[in-house]
Amino acid sequence: MLEKKELEKYLSLCMKSEADFAEIYEEDQISEDIAMLNEQVEKVSRTITRGAGIRLYKGLSSVYAYSNETDEESLTALINDLRGAIGEKQEGRDVVLTRVNYENRHPVKVQFDDVSQDERVKLLVRVCQGAKSVDERIVKVQSGLLNVRQEVQISNSDGRLISDTRVRTRIRANAYAREEGRMQSGFYGPGAGMGLEFYETEIPEEIGKAAAETALVNLRAVDCPSGKMPVVIDNGFGGVIFHEACGHALEATSVSRNQSVFAGKLGKKIASSCVSAVDDGTIPNAWGSQNIDDEGNFQQRRQLIKDGVLTSYMIDTLGGRRMGMASTSSSRRESYQYEPTSRMTNTFITEGTSTFEELFEGIEKGLYAKKMGGGSVNPQTGEFNFSVQEGWLIENGKITVPVKGAALIGSGEEILMNIEKVCSNLKRAEGMCGSVSGSIPTDVGQPAILVSSITVGGTSNG
Amino acid sequence: MDKNRWFEAAAKEGFESFEIYRLLSEERKFTWFEGTLDSYVTSHVLGTSFRGVIDEKLVNASSEDTGDEQMDDILSSMKAQAAMITSDVRASLAKPQEITFAEKKKPASFHPDEIRAFLKKTEEKILAYDERIFQVGDLEYEEGRERRTIVNSLGLDVCDTSGVNVIVASAAAKQGEEIRTHYEFEAVEDIHTFDLDEFVRTLCEGVLSRLGADTPASGNVPVIIDRKALTSLVRAFSPMFCGESVRKGISPLCGKMDTKVFSELITVIDDPSCLEALQQWPFDDEGCPTKRKLVVDHGVLKTILHNTASARAMNTESTGNGFRGSYSSPVDVSPRNFWIEPGEKTQEELMAEMGSGILITEFAGLHAGLDHVSGDFSLQCSGFAVKDGKKAEGLTLFTAAGNILTLLSGVKAVGSDLKRGLSSTVTPSVWFESLAISGK
Numbered sequence: 001m002l003e004k005k006e007l008e009k010y011l012s013l014c015m016k017s018e019a020d021f022a023e024i025y026e027e028d029q030i031s032e033d034i035a036m037l038n039e040q041v042e043k044v045s046r047t048i049t050r051g052a053g054i055r056l057y058k059g060l061s062s063v064y065a066y067s068n069e070t071d072e073e074s075l076t077a078l079i080n081d082l083r084g085a086i087g088e089k090q091e092g093r094d095v096v097l098t099r100v101n102y103e104n105r106h107p108v109k110v111q112f113d114d115v116s117q118d119e120r121v122k123l124l125v126r127v128c129q130g131a132k133s134v135d136e137r138i139v140k141v142q143s144g145l146l147n148v149r150q151e152v153q154i155s156n157s158d159g160r161l162i163s164d165t166r167v168r169t170r171i172r173a174n175a176y177a178r179e180e181g182r183m184q185s186g187f188y189g190p191g192a193g194m195g196l197e198f199y200e201t202e203i204p205e206e207i208g209k210a211a212a213e214t215a216l217v218n219l220r221a222v223d224c225p226s227g228k229m230p231v232v233i234d235n236g237f238g239g240v241i242f243h244e245a246c247g248h249a250l251e252a253t254s255v256s257r258n259q260s261v262f263a264g265k266l267g268k269k270i271a272s273s274c275v276s277a278v279d280d281g282t283i284p285n286a287w288g289s290q291n292i293d294d295e296g297n298f299q300q301r302r303q304l305i306k307d308g309v310l311t312s313y314m315i316d317t318l319g320g321r322r323m324g325m326a327s328t329s330s331s332r333r334e335s336y337q338y339e340p341t342s343r344m345t346n347t348f349i350t351e352g353t354s355t356f357e358e359l360f361e362g363i364e365k366g367l368y369a370k371k372m373g374g375g376s377v378n379p380q381t382g383e384f385n386f387s388v389q390e391g392w393l394i395e396n397g398k399i400t401v402p403v404k405g406a407a408l409i410g411s412g413e414e415i416l417m418n419i420e421k422v423c424s425n426l427k428r429a430e431g432m433c434g435s436v437s438g439s440i441p442t443d444v445g446q447p448a449i450l451v452s453s454i455t456v457g458g459t460s461n462g
Numbered sequence: 463m464d465k466n467r468w469f470e471a472a473a474k475e476g477f478e479s480f481e482i483y484r485l486l487s488e489e490r491k492f493t494w495f496e497g498t499l500d501s502y503v504t505s506h507v508l509g510t511s512f513r514g515v516i517d518e519k520l521v522n523a524s525s526e527d528t529g530d531e532q533m534d535d536i537l538s539s540m541k542a543q544a545a546m547i548t549s550d551v552r553a554s555l556a557k558p559q560e561i562t563f564a565e566k567k568k569p570a571s572f573h574p575d576e577i578r579a580f581l582k583k584t585e586e587k588i589l590a591y592d593e594r595i596f597q598v599g600d601l602e603y604e605e606g607r608e609r610r611t612i613v614n615s616l617g618l619d620v621c622d623t624s625g626v627n628v629i630v631a632s633a634a635a636k637q638g639e640e641i642r643t644h645y646e647f648e649a650v651e652d653i654h655t656f657d658l659d660e661f662v663r664t665l666c667e668g669v670l671s672r673l674g675a676d677t678p679a680s681g682n683v684p685v686i687i688d689r690k691a692l693t694s695l696v697r698a699f700s701p702m703f704c705g706e707s708v709r710k711g712i713s714p715l716c717g718k719m720d721t722k723v724f725s726e727l728i729t730v731i732d733d734p735s736c737l738e739a740l741q742q743w744p745f746d747d748e749g750c751p752t753k754r755k756l757v758v759d760h761g762v763l764k765t766i767l768h769n770t771a772s773a774r775a776m777n778t779e780s781t782g783n784g785f786r787g788s789y790s791s792p793v794d795v796s797p798r799n800f801w802i803e804p805g806e807k808t809q810e811e812l813m814a815e816m817g818s819g820i821l822i823t824e825f826a827g828l829h830a831g832l833d834h835v836s837g838d839f840s841l842q843c844s845g846f847a848v849k850d851g852k853k854a855e856g857l858t859l860f861t862a863a864g865n866i867l868t869l870l871s872g873v874k875a876v877g878s879d880l881k882r883g884l885s886s887t888v889t890p891s892v893w894f895e896s897l898a899i900s901g902k
Contacts, residue, residue: 037710040549046539047790048525051507063502068509068526078504085502085574117546140711176712176835183712185835224840226863226900227680257495259599259634261641339503374830380599380634380643383859385827385842406900407831407840407861434829455677457831457840457861459898 001026001163002052002070004097007155010054011095013079015157018087019056019063021317022095022157025294026052026070027336029150032112036124036143053336054078058086060322064339097161102298106285108167110195112147120145120196123171123204130205131175134212137219139183140176141208145169147196154296162296168193168287168441170430173207177215184221186214187373187389191430191441194285214371214390217402224391224403224458230366231408231454232359232394237372237429239348239444241451242277244375244384245412246270250304250312252319252330252342253436254379261382261413265310271416273308274352281329281345287430288346288442290332295340297329304347316342334438341437348445352422359421359450366394367456369408374431382412407457415451423448463510463528469615475537477514479555481614483747485509485789491604492574494581496597502574509789512536513555516544520553520771524790551775556749558618564735564742569605569627569651577603580653587658588633591666594673599632599643603650610747618749624741627651628884633665637673642858644669649740649884671846675856678847678901684819685862686812686848686893689879691822696802697887698828699837699866703730703757703765704783704795705772707834714837714867715763723763725873727805730758732767734782734798739882743798745782752782752798761871769795802889805876812877812893814851820899821846821853822862837866860901869894 002010007024014022028050035043051068052075063085065078112120128141147169155161170191177184188210192198233241246262254260262270271277281299283289290299295317302312315323316331319342332343360368368391375386391403428445465482472480491503511524514537521543523536572580585598607625612618632645646665650656687695707713715723734743734752743752748770755765768776769784772795784793813821822845832839840863847854877891 034546037549041547042549042551043522043792044543044546045522045524045792046543047523048527049790050526061499061501063504065504067506069506074506078506081504082502085504117542121546121548142710142712183835185712185833224863226861226898228902257597257599259597337505337507339501374827376827376829378643378826381641383826383842385831385861387827387830387840404838405833405840406863407827407842409842409859409861411859455859455861455900457842457863457900459840459863 001028001153004099004161007161008095008097010075010079011155011157012092013076014054014056014083015095016089016092017056017083018089019058021057023055023295024052024155025336026153027150029148029335031146031148034120034124034145036128038141039125039128041121049335051336053339054082055339056082056086057318061086062318062339066336095157096159097155098159100160100162102291105282105291106193106289108195109197111149111167112169112196115196123199126204127171127173127208130208131173131212134209135177135216137177137179137216138175138212139178142174144172152294154294156296160296162292164291166193166290167195169196169198171204171207173211175208175211175215177212177219179219182219184215184218186211186218189430191287192285193287193289217390221402221404223460224406224456225460226456226458228453228455230363231369231451231456232366232448233369233372233451234448235425235427235446237431237444238369238448239429239446240372240375240386240431241415242349242446243344243347243444244377244386245410245415247344247347248377249379249382249412250314251344252313252315252323255313256319256322259380261379262310268310269308270310270413271305271308272419274422275305275308275416275419276350277305277348278303278350279314279344279347283346286346286428286443288344290345293329293331294333295327295331297327299345300329302328314342314344316340332437332440334440338438343435343437343440344433344442346428346443346445348426348428348443349422349447349449351424351426351447354421354423356423356425356448359423359448360394360397363394363397367403368392368394368399377412384412385409403458409455409457415454418452418454419449420452421450464530465613467530468533471533471537472514472615475541477516479515479615481513481555481612483511483789484611486609488607489604491602492577492581494585494601499578511789512540514540515553515555516541518552518554519544519547521547522792551771553771553774555614555616556618556770557616559751561620561745561751562735563622563744564737566742568625571605572653576653584629584631584658584662587662588631588666591662592670594635594637594670595633595666596636597634599634600630600645602630604628612749614749620745620749622744626741629661631665633669635669635673640673642669642672642675644672647884672844672856672858675844675858677859678820678857678899680900680902682896682898684816684895685897686809686816686819686821686891688809688821688823689877689881689889689891691825692889692892693885693887694825694828696889697885698832699834700797700800700887701834702837703767703797705766705768705776706795708766709772709775712835714835718763719766721763722761723867724758724761724870726761727873727876728758728761728870729803730800731755731803732757732783732797732800736799739799739886740884741886746784747786747793748784750780750782750784755781767795767797769793798886800887801880802876804878804880804890806878807875809877809879809891812875812891813848813853815875816848816893817851819848820857821848839864839866860899863898863900869897872896
């Protein structure tokens with residue numbers, strides 16, 4: 001990382017231009033990924049990412065340059081390129097930095113490289129053993145252990161100098177079940193903004209078992225019905241519905257350019273009254289948490305929707321300029337190779353009052369989406385999709401037979417209004433979210449919910 | 463970086479062979495929004511990856527700090543990683559082989575003022591096309607240049623360069639309360655000779671034809687999948703042709719070599735060196751020469767794609783398909799310049815013969831809505847109704863579900879509209895017997 005004096009020199013050079021703001025983002029990250037097939041380690045990859053990104057604003061325009069060559073000559077050349085693009089000046093104000101210190105909200109007990117290699121590998125062996133212990137039809141288990149430690153230092157022309165260390169770990173387990181020549185898979189991939197102490201409570205054998213159980217259910221899954229029907233979406237990763245149907249459309253990335261179905265709707269009712277939702281980047285050691293966002297502002301808890309009414313967007317500084325609103329500390333990026341923009345952190349529907357059983361009452365024919373996969377959305381039209389990894393038929397209020405995975409699709413505005421009941425069993429789950437500033441860790445989450453009508457993309461049209 | 467010093471130090475640490483892969487990427491990206499230059503991004507990144515073999519075990523490491531003072535740390539860390547590997551897959555690095563370098567025309571680079579004028583003109587033309595078009599959402603022009611170098615201690619020393627200029631634009635159109643969007647991207651050899659009118663016409667017609675779109679009824683119906691949509695589906699399922707998936711037994715094509723897997727109307731080719739394509743890869747990311755392979759011949763599976771590791775595990779030779787997702791990711795197996803051979807009929811002729819059904823022009827959610835093991839998929843779609851043999855009203859918010867092997871086995875006819883472009887996987891439009899549609 002650069003010294004304070006060097007940063008002051010570079011930022012002062014940046015300000016010898018028509019820019020009204022300059023920022024330097026430095027990153028030094030180490031990651032290790034161990035991949036295992038059954039109980040054999042197949043691949044081990046270590047990656048060191050080290051570079052800097054420099055951004056200048058002039059009103060609503062931005063210029064950004066990044067490089068992994070951070071010597072004086074390279075950085076000066078980059079800055080001069082940016083000054084040329086935004087308009088050079090010979091005079092400018094000198095930047096004086098003040099370091100901002102704070103208490104780390106996400107302490108780590110066991111750094112991954114403080115334990116032996118054998119112990120790290122053993123975590124994955126346990127995942128495999130857990131999966132295979134479920135049933136002899138589990139014929140293959142692929143697993144992976146990802147550990148990341150990212151150090152960032154952010155400085156800007158407002159005089160702010162601040163650092164953060166983000167540590168995260170995740171196990172991914174894919175179990176494959178075979179019967180009579182048919183093969184099906186199941187996935188489970190929990191993670192946290194923690195060190196390896198995470199696996200003291202998230203037991204590796206249980207991770208393997210969860211993946212195996214989904215694979216086994218899918219072995220006996222029948223064709224999924226198609227058409228519009230009521231759907232009960234379970235807690236945890238089920239929250240991907242809110243992430244896609246609403247979350248992305250509340251980011252300044254789309255709202256500030258009037259490219260969102262929810263632009264201009266602050267204070268208006270956009271969801272059923274039983275829906276309240278937050279985006280909370282402060283939850284200690286959560287997968288999507290940080291001490292500071294990628295512009296160096298302290299993370300916040302944002303109440304996005306309260307009793308169906310839109311109360312806040314997720315805003316970064318540049319998006320805020322466009323909207324005439326303050327940043328909500330929502331600026332994030334995958335690495336120094338991306339210009340940051342407004343993104344989600346840990347985003348979830350909060351607890352409701354229904355019991356799990358009440359969600360199924362009165363449903364003649366519907367779908368129970370027990371485990372969800374990923375999805376995507378077009379924020380401007382609000383049309384979204386997400387996939388069901390483990391689904392069951394609901395017949396006369398009861399969960400009956402498992403059905404093959406299917407896409408659920410709809411329009412965000414309509415679906416939010418169609419959430420009829422929200423249960424009290426809130427749970428979050430970890431995922432990776434892709435958007436213009438790269439792939440970042442985010443939590444989705446919700447209690448189980450009932451959506452009165454949604455299009456289910458099955459293969460059975462009978 | 464002194465490669466011989468690295469090779470000597472690696473040998474001292476016990477590495478049987480050692481490889482240094484370097485990728486220098488330079489980019490300039492201009493984004494235009496509502497009459498002004500919205501953002502400008504420039505970058506210069508030199509990424510380095512190392513691979514070493516100890517006891518026939520292969521380890522990877524990548525670093526953006528490769529000063530010689532980092533050498534001891536990197537080598538000892540790689541040696542420790544090798545000790546973790548317990549798999550019985552044996553690995554080796556590529557020996558030098560003869561490589562044929564095709565002539566590649568390099569795209570030109572342009573002055574920022576010329577690029578600004580180009581983007582301004584593009585936005586103006588899109589907005590002037592039709593009064594229902596109210597916004598040009600994303601408008602970007604990007605120049606990317608790469609220089610790839612691979613050297614190893616077995617004597618391999620290869621290098622190539624590539625470059626591409628790209629324009630991306632999206633347009634939003636409104637009719638009453640309904641808003642539709644559409645985007646297009648295209649390689650740009652020269653911004654002064656680029657057929658901007660045709661690009662703008664395709665983009666604008668694309669968005670306007672979506673206005674007034676309805677949701678179709680559910681049912682099993684004949685479909686034509688447009689070349690761009692089918693390209694995205696085939697690209698998403700391409701791991702099934704790759705040695706890594708086959709070796710692990712998780713490809714639906716396992717055990718099906720030399721058997722009929724698709725309709726006899728389907729022939730698939732992979733040729734990273736193909737001169738008709740936009741980009742060529744004379745060697746893969748391991749330094750193996752690439753070649754033309756008949757992957758599927760009239761429905762019969764003829765080739766599984768391999769890198770050196772998957773080939774060795776399956777007692778065969780690398781097909782020159784060892785590629786990395788990025789400079790820092792390990793070498794995997796993937797196709798490059800991979801296509802379905804075109805047939806005789808235009809898309810209009812296919813529609814005329816089909817009579818009624820659905821033309822699918824876009825799939826969404828491809829990263830989540832398909833199962834690579836079984837080949838099953840269920841995806842959000844948009845497209846058009848086909849009535850009386852002609853393209854009719856737009857369709858949106860429906861899904862298509864099925865199985866990729868079943869789908870490609872039920873081919874009625876393959877279209878002639880194969881078009882090479884930015885995607886290295888390409889297909890023509892294809893008319894399929896039936897697909898399960900879920901809508902109203």
